[in-house]
Amino acid sequence: MTCTKVTLRKKAISKGRYSLFLDYYPAIRNPATMKMTRREYLGIYIYQNPKTTIEKEYNKEVLHKAEGIRAIRVQSLINEEFGFLDKHKQKANFLNFFYEVALSKDQKWMMVYAHFSIFVNGQCKFEDVTIDLCRSFRSYLLNAKQLKNKKLNVSNNSAASYFSTFRALLKIAYRDKYIPENINNYLEKIETEDTKIEYLTLEELKKLANTPCNIPVLKSASLFSCLTGLRISDVLKLDWNEIVLASDGEFCMRIRTEKTETETTLPLSKEALELCGKPGSGKVFEGLERSMVYQPLKKWIEQAGITKKITFHCFRHTFATLQIALGTDIYTVSKMLTHKHVSTTQIYADLVNSKKRESANKISLK
Structure with missing residues (x-):
């Protein structure tokens, strides 16, 4: 079996920049499209001729991150995991996915879907689902108005419950390989407040x-x-x-x-x-x-x-x-x-x- 070599390379582009990409040799086959490919563009750039200290530090940090991605790809190839090639999943509509999952659950899931849809203005792809976006949604829930009564805020415990549901959705998305990592590992839950428990004698x-x-x-x-x-x-x-x-x-x-x-x-x-x-x-x-x-x-x-x-x-x-x-x-x-x-x-x-x-x-x- 021939071991594929993964090399970090750069290509000159406009505005005095290099576009970084990974070069696979020999070429690898995308299991989703069955097409052979040698290049994976990372979507990150560095300065061709860094002039200031800030530009030099920027290049150093970006190259370090790119090298980290290269190492992850090598590990994936060893394990014969080619999920990183399936780019169409990243472009898929996260809101549609959310809605389909919510339909199979209870009403609370639909309420969380409605809040998230408002939060992202009705547009969100899987590639948009980042740690920062999820943390921002957490902050949104803590200050959001109720859907049925715009004069009242969502209670703290409801916000905690909603965010817990959203995190369950992220777990499903990760399990189904729509997102590359389990974002939940980087999110803090919303703590609930003690409330009086009512019951009938x-x-x-x-x-x-x-x-x-x-x-x-x-x-x-x-x-x-x-x-x-x-x-x-x-x-x-x-x-x-x-x-x-x-x-x-x-x-x-x-x-x-x-x-x-x-x-x-x-x-x-x-x-x-x-x-x-x-x-x-x-x-x-x-x-x-x-x-x-x-x-x-x-x-x-x-x-x-x-x-x-x-x-x-x-x-x-x-x-x-x-x-x-x-x-x-x-x-x-x-x-x-x-x-x-x-x-x-x-x-x-x-x-x-x-x-x-x-x-x-x-x-x-x-």
Whole structure:
């Protein structure tokens, strides 16, 4: 086997500059086009006759970087990796890629796509996706206005969640070899701020269950979340073929969670199964729309006489806190919530402990 030699060369161009390129000998074949090639222009330039100290330092630094690229190419050839030849991927539309990926995910991905599209003014190729661009998008999210209410800023925790989603997209792009390196290695995540976790007490949950709702499927799905701890994304896509009979004769859910992409089997109580309605095919909560968990849910909560600021995600908190308060060990609750680490579940145990302290202080001999 002939080993290809890679040499850094220069070509004189306009304005007293040299264009740097790599010379491959013998020529190498592009696996995408099947064409043989000897030259790869790097798109970087140096001065032909540097006159000032700044120009000389510039030449020295650029030549050092070009030599680094040459060394990377030699390593790629040894490993028979020819991704650097596939230039058309760099010219491809990153926004189109983002949109296609977002379509297969949940609504949050579409919101992040909308923000990024605004940020880049509707135009972005893969070659534009640099560390600096991604860091600038991070700064944009920390100061961005909400899409639906231009008077309000995106909250810090929403910005953190959005940037985490964007970083997940970068990981996919790197995996599929649309970008040459894992940019995530150079990005700092946005730290979340501690927020008050709202949840329903058992009495409030019973009150809600006894309160009529104008949208029956919203009520069923909400109470189902309280009894199972499922996120809205998983409730929305829950299919009848995922509800199966377990070896103990009871029913369970075999699902792949949307957020963590975890394969799991979760037992279903008789009450939770009843909320699913008559068994059939397709979506379990047919007709449920994400838009229902905003204003319609808020209205139903108010009709139940509950003054807490309850969102659909609070039903997951409700499941966790009630389970721990009623004696279920934290390890089991962690598995039911499909948390990867028990430490994530610890916050609910802390909530229950604070409630125990409150109840202890209610009895006083003074």
